Amino acid sequence: MFKGICRETHNGNMVTKILKIPKFFTCIRNFSSENVLVEVNNKTNTAILRLSRPPVNGLNLEVLNEFESLLSQLEQQKVNGVIITSNKEGILTGGIDIAELQTIDQRRLKKYWTTFRDTFLKLYNTPLLTVAVINGHSPAGGCLFSTACDYRVMTRNYNIGGNETQLGLVAPIWFMDRVADLIGHRQAELAFTQGKLFSTDEAHKLGLIDEIVENTAEGLSKAQIIINSFANVPKKAREISKRFTRQQFLDKMIRDTDDDIRHFVNHIGSNETQKIIEQYMQKLKSKRF
Ligand SMILES: CCCCCC/C=C\CC(=O)SCCNC(=O)CCNC(=O)[C@H](O)C(C)(C)COP(=O)(O)OP(=O)(O)OC[C@H]1O[C@@H](n2cnc3c(N)ncnc32)[C@H](O)[C@@H]1OP(=O)(O)O
Secondary structure: OEEEEEEEEEOOEEEEEEEEEOOOOOOEEEOOOOOEEEEEEOOOOEEEEEEOOOOOOOEOHHHHHHHHHHHHHHHHOOOOEEEEEEOOOEEOOOOEOHHHHOOOOHHHHHHHHHHHHHHHHHHHHOOOOEEEEEOEEEEOHHHHHHHOOOEEEEEOOOEEEOOHHHHOOOOOHHHHHHHHHHHOHHHHHHHHHHOOEEEHHHHHHHOOOOEEEOOHHHHHHHHHHHHHOOOOOOHHHHHHHHHHHHHHHHHHHHHOHHHHHHHHHHHHOOHHHHHHHHHHHHHHHOOOO
16 A cells, blocks of 8 residues: 545644555656655655756755655665656756855855765665756766766767866766776776766767667656666665665765865865856856856
8 A cells, every 4th residue: 555645624634544455556656846846656656756846956955855855765765766767858957056156164065965865875875766857958967967867868969077176166076986997997987087977878978878869758758668678676675785886986975074074165166166166156147167
């Protein structure tokens, strides 16, 4: 049995009823937050999590907190898989909401970066099967979060990669490590020193994404096929194998937590970097990049 909630009015009063829904009854249960929409298909027990924060799904503190909390809920519900995508075809996410970086308040920067790291770690470390359906541009933070998933499919004619160097910023070392895991050290070195954004085709050739699809609908059904392909794999063995293959990266990232946060706060909080960020924002607004 699944539990569902139904709200109705009786004699002018709003009452909430807990409904018991038989498992065989196919329906969708939604429990979206403000910026992240979630629907779980009761038949496949697969969740689709859609970023939904106009205009570019910028990763601000609220989006990160909501994302992390929804993923925890899906872990508790023991869904068979989670598909991560955008509600807006054309942009998975514009990465970090640059407004979050426009401050020299060290406490604020520390809070943001701690949350950013924790959200990434939650996704990287979840025992759930995760598939990114990259249905639009995915620069910087967008690319990073997709590398945390177990599988990536991407629609044609968009860009993905770590463009921080082009902005005059330096991507975190663990982002570089994660990309190197997928495309090899040499290609990652070239990509990050150039701040390179790859086309869908280039990303596929390098192994940054696993498959190319024509549109979101095809991406979602491909993701479901990937999730189904694990149906006969013993769950515990898969989860432990995932943990083992990711343990080394995880240990290093956790060991380096203090250094990484300190470096972020000093780097972003310096007047020099603030000027660079301000100039980039102006370029972005006047579309001169
Ligand atoms: C020690 C560790 C240090 C770590 C440092 C980590 C630093 C950075 C990591 C990041 O993630 S930085 C963000 C990097 N992201 C980008 O550079 C993406 C920039 N955006 C774009 O390329 C494009 O906007 C887009 C995502 C491809 C979408 O293009 P589109 O033409 O559809 O939309 P725009 O007109 O360009 O944008 C609409 C609107 O959104 C504003 N905007 C875009 N991206 C951001 C963003 N990341 N943060 C805040 N605001 C953003 C853009 O300025 C437009 O605003 P208005 O002009 O409409 O007000």
